[in-house]
Amino acid sequence: MYAVAADRVWKYFGDYPALRGADLHVKKGACLALLGRNGAGKTTLLRILARLSRPSKGEIQVAGQLGYLGHGIGVYDDLSALENLILFGELQGLANPAEAAREALERVGLTRVKDGMAREFSRGMRQRLAVARAFLHHPDILLLDEPFTSLDDKAVAVLQTLLAEALAGGATIIMSTHQIREAMELATHVALLERGKVVYAGERTAEMLADPGWLYRTHGESPA
Amino acid sequence: MTGGIRAAISIAKKDLRTEFRTKESINASASFALVILVLFSFAFDIAREEFYAISGGLLWLVYSFAGAMIVNRSFARELPNDCLDVLIASPVPAWSIFLGKAVAAFVLLLCVELLSLPVFGLFYNIRWLGVFWPLFAIMMLATWGITVVGAGLSALTVNVRLRELMLPALLYPLLIPVLIAAMQLTTALLGSDPVNLATDSEMRLLLVFDIVYTSLAMYLIEFILVL
Numbered sequence: 001m002y003a004v005a006a007d008r009v010w011k012y013f014g015d016y017p018a019l020r021g022a023d024l025h026v027k028k029g030a031c032l033a034l035l036g037r038n039g040a041g042k043t044t045l046l047r048i049l050a051r052l053s054r055p056s057k058g059e060i061q062v063a064g065q066l067g068y069l070g071h072g073i074g075v076y077d078d079l080s081a082l083e084n085l086i087l088f089g090e091l092q093g094l095a096n097p098a099e100a101a102r103e104a105l106e107r108v109g110l111t112r113v114k115d116g117m118a119r120e121f122s123r124g125m126r127q128r129l130a131v132a133r134a135f136l137h138h139p140d141i142l143l144l145d146e147p148f149t150s151l152d153d154k155a156v157a158v159l160q161t162l163l164a165e166a167l168a169g170g171a172t173i174i175m176s177t178h179q180i181r182e183a184m185e186l187a188t189h190v191a192l193l194e195r196g197k198v199v200y201a202g203e204r205t206a207e208m209l210a211d212p213g214w215l216y217r218t219h220g221e222s223p224a
Numbered sequence: 225m226t227g228g229i230r231a232a233i234s235i236a237k238k239d240l241r242t243e244f245r246t247k248e249s250i251n252a253s254a255s256f257a258l259v260i261l262v263l264f265s266f267a268f269d270i271a272r273e274e275f276y277a278i279s280g281g282l283l284w285l286v287y288s289f290a291g292a293m294i295v296n297r298s299f300a301r302e303l304p305n306d307c308l309d310v311l312i313a314s315p316v317p318a319w320s321i322f323l324g325k326a327v328a329a330f331v332l333l334l335c336v337e338l339l340s341l342p343v344f345g346l347f348y349n350i351r352w353l354g355v356f357w358p359l360f361a362i363m364m365l366a367t368w369g370i371t372v373v374g375a376g377l378s379a380l381t382v383n384v385r386l387r388e389l390m391l392p393a394l395l396y397p398l399l400i401p402v403l404i405a406a407m408q409l410t411t412a413l414l415g416s417d418p419v420n421l422a423t424d425s426e427m428r429l430l431l432v433f434d435i436v437y438t439s440l441a442m443y444l445i446e447f448i449l450v451l
Binding site: 065 | 241246310311312
């Protein structure tokens with residue numbers, strides 16, 4: 001049973017095909033590292049899976065509640081950290097959004113500044129708030145686009161802990177990343193996108209963990 | 225359905241809370257409405273009876289321009305930090321995002337209208353207090369018409385670079401029926417012409433306009449937001 005399935009997905013921006021028949025099947029409870037160079041189509045594929053964009057051709061199936069962390073942090077600058085999370089808790093239909101928001105803030109270490117406006121936060125704190133927002137409702141499927149980019153060491157640790165907890169709880173994770181080493185530590189599966197096509201998809205192997213460049217050298221169209 | 229309504233209320237409350245904190249659009253819209261009303265009162269030297277004849281037209285032109293300033297921010301407010309992506313990715317139906325935004329814009333524009341009504345009465349020497357409730361009913365229907373079309377176009381133009389110019393260019397032609405009906409009803413009401421709101425054809429036009437455009441926008445919004 002797949003949590004996420006993409007079959008022969010094409011996406012055109014004008015005449016340019018950002019995705020060219022991409023196939024991706026992710027089993028429930030897997031953690032997939034979606035790798036690829038800039039412009040390979042990682043963000044486009046994730047946006048289609050998150051229902052932020054329609055595929056031009058092909059089929060998408062997503063079985064479960066989504067948590068999405070994109071390039072933007074997705075929180076309102078003129079709301080406090082607590083107000084932000086309560087709002088997203090309400091939109092996710094949580095029974096007690098205020099309680100869930102407080103718990104989430106505690107998990108990312110922002111309880112002390114819960115009433116501070118998001119615009120007053122440092123970059124690292126804003127990133128942690130974004131992480132808290134994405135994990136707030138304990139989603140079945142987490143779609144993370146470059147989640148480690150511009151995180152400070154504390155935020156990286158928080159994110160890794162939350163990802164490990166989510167995996168242990170049976171969640172499915174798909175994360176696009178250039179930080180291969182961090183991703184490989186968590187990933188159970190790996191997919192490599194090249195020019196809008198998935199050129200490799202399979203379990204993460206010991207070789208990949210030992211040598212993060214191995215996948216690009218072995219399966220990439222243009223060796224690194 | 226109830227989940228969608230609840231989400232729409234949360235989004236409307238969020239929009240109103242952030243707007244009353246930042247006063248981004250309400251300050252600009254209210255000051256624009258007040259300045260135009262005051263300037264017009266000095267610009268024309270006409271008799272009091274003639275002011276009654278143009279009162280509806282003047283009032284609704286000012287309200288429609290003030291409304292464009294408010295609806296312009298409706299979806300643009302979601303652009304910083306990619307908040308619109310998070311709203312769309314949430315399990316909330318697209319129509320409830322739209323409804324929440326339209327309700328927030330409606331409340332803001334109604335505030336601007338109610339704020340500028342005393343100024344209008346004072347500078348044009350027009351007595352409106354005696355007909356306040358029928359006038360308020362017209363304001364409610366016409367304001368909803370302006371905001372529902374405006375919020376839909378705000379979603380359509382949110383990623384357009386010249387959206388501040390594009391939105392009014394698309395908005396005003398669509399608002400012609402609602403503005404004509406509101407102008408005629410308001411002029412008749414302030415000029416003490418007998419107006420039966422329950423049977424008046426302009427009132428029915430406002431009602432039909434609101435129902436048609438609300439249904440249309442709620443149906444189309446998903447295709448507008450997710451391309």
